[in-house]
Amino acid sequence: MDKSEELRKPVLALIAHDQKKDDLVMFVSRHIAHFSNCQLFTTGTTGSRILAEHKNLDLMPLKSGPLGGDQQIGGLIAEGKIDGLIFFVDPLTPMPHDVDVKALMRLAIVYDIPMALNRSTAEILLTNFAEQADGELNA
Numbered sequence: 028m029d030k031s032e033e034l035r036k037p038v039l040a041l042i043a044h045d046q047k048k049d050d051l052v053m054f055v056s057r058h059i060a061h062f063s064n065c066q067l068f069t070t071g072t073t074g075s076r077i078l079a080e081h082k083n084l085d086l087m088p089l090k091s092g093p094l095g096g097d098q099q100i101g102g103l104i105a106e107g108k109i110d111g112l113i114f115f116v117d118p119l120t121p122m123p124h125d126v127d128v129k130a131l132m133r134l135a136i137v138y139d140i141p142m143a144l145n146r147s148t149a150e151i152l153l154t155n156f157a158e159q160a161d162g163e164l165n166a
């Protein structure tokens with residue numbers, strides 16, 4: 028691995044179901060220093076909500092989840108382009124695209140991508156990425 032590869036920004040996928048979007052935007056705000064050093068992919072509406080608060084992030088919104096956004100992120104995972112997935116899931120609302128959500132989670136498991144499905148696990152995931160980045164800087 029050459030130096031530029033070692034120091035490349037972590038690539039994270041961020042997604043939130045509608046009832047969890049406020050929580051995710053707050054989470055991003057709280058950890059903005061960290062997210063400013065990441066390349067981000069999101070589903071459509073999630074990305075718009077985050078960009079409305081934080082215009083300068085390196086963030087690429089894909090299609091909305093029900094229109095294929097979860098599958099696009101799954102495709103990126105299959106191509107090895109995603110280092111971690113933070114997905115604030117709403118467990119209390121039926122979703123028309125539930126199969127897409129399940130397929131995305133399946134691919135994250137298949138490719139052994141760190142996947143946080145709620146806030147407390149997302150905190151652990153971010154801490155881990157931050158520690159890795161510190162380790163690389165001090166190596």
Ligand SMILES: O=C(CO)COP(=O)(O)O
Nearest residue numbers: 070071072073091092093
């Ligand atoms: O439905 C979603 C994930 O399954 C999220 O999609 P949006 O970010 O477009 O609302």
